[in-house]
Amino acid sequence: MKILYIFLLICLGQSVFGQYINTVGSWYPSVSSSTISDAGLDYTSGLKVQSASSQTSISLSLEGGIFNILFNNWQVEVNRFDSNWNSNLSLEVRRTSNGSGTIFGSISGGTIFQEVTPNSKSFFNGVGNYSGIGIQYQISGLSVLIPADTYSTTVMFTLIDI
Structure with a gap:
């Protein structure tokens, strides 16, 4: 009992020292001219170009005591910063995998394509540290x-400890 009590004091006495999110991946989509059936016509109606299912890999972690790592809820938000973007284009993003996480962790949301805008909005959330979360992109309005x-645009993912 004394060991458990000391362990709990250590866990509860530590605060989160930092939170980290790391992304790896870039995407350079292109549209084949074969999507146009005849000269003078537009692309096929409803054309959407998708990236690979794990085009970007996200890893995130909360540091501090074991209590913080196992029980603090976090949220990932997404937005974009346009370098040169046409307003007719729509960029969407979705989470395609959970990656691997801590033993008592959980991750939810973000599995359906949602539009990425200049305004930050909730993407997915969870508990625990995770690595290798797969992200897929889709462009429409071509x-x-x-x-x-x-x-071009830059997609930014922000980790928030909630």
Whole structure:
């Protein structure tokens, strides 16, 4: 009993020292000219270009006592910063895997495509440390009427301890 009591005091006495999120991956989509059936026509109606299912891998961790790692809830938010973006284009994101996490951890949400906007919004949430969470992207709104250019945006994921 004394050992358990000391262990609990150590766990409860430590606070979160930091939280870290790391992403790996980039995507350079292209649209094949074969999606146009005849000269003068637009792309196939409803054309959506998708990345690989784990185009980006996210790892996140909370540091501090074991209590913080096992029981603190966190949330990942997503938004984008446009370098050169056409307003007709829509970028969406979804979580395709849980990755691997702590033994008593959990992760939920974000498995359905949702639009990424300049305004930060909730993406998925959980408890515990995780690595290798798969993220997939999708672009829609493509048209031959959009001026030819190199469009780019940066997607930012933010880890919030809640």
